[in-house]
Amino acid sequence: MVEKREKVYEGKAKVMFATDNPDFLIQHFTDNATAFNGKKKGIIKNKGIINNKITAKIFTLLEENGIPTHFVEVLNDREMLVKKLDIVKVELVIRNYAAGSIARRLGLEAGIEFPFPIVEYFYKSDELDDPMINDWHIKYLNLATPEELKYMVDAALKVNDILKKFFDERNIKLIDFKLEFGRHDGQILLGDEFAPDGSRLWNKPDDYVLDKDRFRKDLGFVEEAYEEVCRRICGE
Ligand code: ADP
Ligand code: UDP
Numbered sequence: 001m002v003e004k005r006e007k008v009y010e011g012k013a014k015v016m017f018a019t020d021n022p023d024f025l026i027q028h029f030t031d032n033a034t035a036f037n038g039k040k041k042g043i044i045k046n047k048g049i050i051n052n053k054i055t056a057k058i059f060t061l062l063e064e065n066g067i068p069t070h071f072v073e074v075l076n077d078r079e080m081l082v083k084k085l086d087i088v089k090v091e092l093v094i095r096n097y098a099a100g101s102i103a104r105r106l107g108l109e110a111g112i113e114f115p116f117p118i119v120e121y122f123y124k125s126d127e128l129d130d131p132m133i134n135d136w137h138i139k140y141l142n143l144a145t146p147e148e149l150k151y152m153v154d155a156a157l158k159v160n161d162i163l164k165k166f167f168d169e170r171n172i173k174l175i176d177f178k179l180e181f182g183r184h185d186g187q188i189l190l191g192d193e194f195a196p197d198g199s200r201l202w203n204k205p206d207d208y209v210l211d212k213d214r215f216r217k218d219l220g221f222v223e224e225a226y227e228e229v230c231r232r233i234c235g236e
Contacts, residue, residue, distance in 0.1 A: 002024055004017050014030050015030060022084070025081075026079050026082075031048050033222075042090040046227075052078050052079065053074075054194065054195045070082040085183060086178070086184070090121050090123065090149070090181075092181070093177070094179070096160070096164060097176070097200075119157070168204075170233055171203065171232070171234065172201040173207070174211060196211035210228055
């Protein structure tokens with residue numbers, strides 16, 4: 001058993017707490033929701049409880065399939081124990097279908113399927129609004145070594161293969177998602193979360209939105225969508 005200590009970081013949706021073991025943190029999921037880099041704020045009731053459950057389920061599945069993650073164990077409704085990471089300031093986005101910023105940027109119709117997954121990098125910087133970056137920027141800014149970047153891309157594509165199949169079997173289309181990695185004891189681990197906050201999940205076959213776009217675009221039935229995702233994946 002670890003003891004909970006001081007708050008070390010308060011983000012837009014989660015709070016990280018120290019523990020009596022310097023190798024571990026407690027990741028606490030709140031109901032706070034933001035969009036457009038914090039410009040829109042709100043509460044999604046019970047989101048923290050649902051995202052804790054979904055992340056635990058997905059990270060356990062990924063570990064079983066050979067992806068090392070920071071997840072250790074669920075502690076309570078809103079908290080999980082994780083390995084402390086030195087977060088790589090590169091967010092990896094994997095896209096199977098066009099939606100969101102790529103649709104705007106490249107003038108694509110939302111919903112078209114890509115013939116292969118598209119990988120993008122964003123610089124994790126609230127001040128700069130998370131700009132899109134490439135390998136050269138990552139090298140120049142010293143965000144990750146070429147070896148680390150290669151590892152993260154390979155791992156993210158493997159995560160995509162595992163999750164596409166997993167969601168497909170539950171009648172959900174995995175449109176896109178964002179991953180964060182970090183360093184721990186000389187190894188790169190998948191960190192942060194996997195939840196409807198950082199992914200796009202569409203119901204099959206009607207493409208009903210089951211993710212944070214319901215909040216971003218004021219589509220209503222936000223809590224219900226998160227609950228539905230958990231109903232389909234958490235219970236097993
Ligand atoms: P944001 O910082 O974007 O507002 P959150 O509210 O989700 O995001 O806060 C969680 C923060 O904790 C994120 O910045 C994330 O990079 C960081 N984080 C996630 N997992 C770990 C970990 N295992 N060790 C250290 N930091 C982590
Ligand atoms: N995403 C995220 N955090 C960010 C930016 C994007 O979790 O800071 C996720 C987002 O939920 C979506 C995917 O990454 O699942 C791709 O987002 P996109 O670039 O389309 O941006 P958006 O349309 O959200 O502005």
